[in-house]
Amino acid sequence: MYIYAITDHSRAAMPATPGLEDAPPLSIPYREIAAVVSAHSMEKIAPTQTYLWCHEAVVEALMADRTVLPVRFGTVVSGEAAVQALLAAHYDGLVANLKRVCGRVELGLRTLWDGVEGRASTPGRSEQVAQRGSGMDGRSYLLARLEEERQTQVWRQRAEVLAAELHGSLAHLAVESTYQVLMTPRMLLVAAYLIERDRMTVFQRMVNALKITHPTLDLLCTGPWPPYSFVTAGAVAASGKQREGAYA
Amino acid sequence: MSQLVARQKEFTLLELLDRILDKGVVLKGDITISVANVDLVYLGLKVLLGSVESVERMRTAAIQGSMLDVQGKG
DSSP states (O other): OEEEEEEEOOOSOOOSOOOGGGOOOEEEEETTEEEEEEOOOOSSBOOOHHHHHHHHHHHHHHHTTSOEEEBOTTOBOSSHHHHHHHHHHTHHHHHHHHHHHTTEEEEEEEEEOSGGGGGSSSSOHHHHHHHHHTTOOHHHHHHHHHHHHHHHHHHHHHHHHHHHHHHHHHHTTSSEEEEEEOSSSSEEEEEEEEEEGGGHHHHHHHHHHHHHHOTTSEEEEEEEEOSGGGOOSSSOOOSSOOOOOOOO | OHHHHHHHHHHHHHHHHHHHTTSSBOOOSOOOBOHHHHHHHHHHHHHHHHHHHHHHHHHHHHHHHHHHHHHHHO
């Protein structure tokens, strides 16, 4: 059996959306929650675009009329008994997660910037210094390296200040959020926001406002997603987690 | 316009991959995914990441190019 999501115990009918291999999704209840599954014949599930979107389509269809915890792709168990054993093992954590995300959706934001040019005064960190280094004495070489490091630090600080400003404008509209700075030199900000469903319009308006006030940035907003970024396995999730990763 | 649509689809796939493969509830440790394809998918993820940025560079260059044309004619 393939598991798509954990839901609250709902009397609503299963959506018509077909699952993997066109199998119909079924709900297996356990106390106050349920797992949505379908039968399948594959020994291993290949993460092809077809299967990925199929999984996502089932989860999003469920989101329309119940609270949903999306399960990571590729979760396969032997049968109904195994499903119920997993639900029992993780019960308290799953109930807590369902309560946290009830009535809420996830919006994602990626922001590209052009600030990568500020990293060093000329392109190529070590290449630049190596070129100059051939005719340089040791002291000049070290000074040049120090200057490069300083510029990189300044650049990184610019990124963190700008990312914090953008994130700050959006985070207060959200119940919870995560963000990461400079995942790549051009990817200034990658963030996810757990927001109340009825705040989606306000959030979108803020993103549009940020696009106007920051015309050199590319703000790419997607969603609403099931709350992938705001659930954890079993254990009660920490709230308001913030991950900051500086580009190394 | 079709370039924007294609880029939007690519980007949405990137967002999906980031979530569905790396996040969400983990009920058991041994996720049954065909290994070779995971490598390909993650390779694809990096290619997608690169292509989102490349499309952005192309779009910016195209806009700057067309602005220069307008100024030249004026």
